[in-house]
Amino acid sequence: MDHKELENVISDYQWLKREVARLEELLWGIGGVSGGSKSIGVAQYGIEAAMPKGSKGISKAELDKLDRREKKILTRIEKYKNMIEFVELGEESLEDPIQQTVYSCMMAGMSYRAIGKHVGVSREKVRQLRDEVINQLCQNCHFCHSWQYLKYKKQTV
Template structure:
């Protein structure tokens, strides 16, 4: 992948950060929910009802595949969220930290420039520096390879 493509990917992760956190919460509640398929009947069945096939109380193969897909997605989103949170540790300048935090919360260029009382062009330059530093870190730790390995792991 080229640097520009990685930069677009990183921008998308930052833009979708709030969504990723909400999706992590939703998937963890889905995967951690314990489903009980009802109790056993305590009375005997007679006649036609006794001859009818009964459904299994376990989880079907289709449901297991859905759970596996959700778990893979959960692992991917958790890895992205952790990586973006660790990117803060690499930043030294206070302005970069503020702009990055504003980007993570979904603020626009105009809103960030109003917040910091500087031009949109200055914000764009800071954002480009931030994205460039994160792209270097992505390449250094082979993060995209790590994400691909998560997709095949579960």
């Protein structure tokens, strides 16, 4: 995995989350709640509580009815969700608290100056910490293999 490629994926994290919410709103019209169920977190009473619930995803019959544009949107949503999960996995693999903080700030899209002010170090030190974080993630075999899997994974839509 290329260092610049990893840095770009990390910096795109916030954009990816917003884009997934926008595409889900466009596809399902439910404000970014995946799965198509509007009653998440709402208790059901009476006969509604006893009725069987539908599956979370899209069934084969519904998938066949989707037009070409909706299928492309669904494919993009899955791709972006996988990238988001990949970036979040990277944060869990870091052990040093300062590196975790720098990584978290990178995910939030903060500039070097803002990260330096937050952590209490200079911009040059932030660059060094960022390089250490990216090098550590690139050397982590499990992390790199999951990226390769995501990058070349065939979509089933």
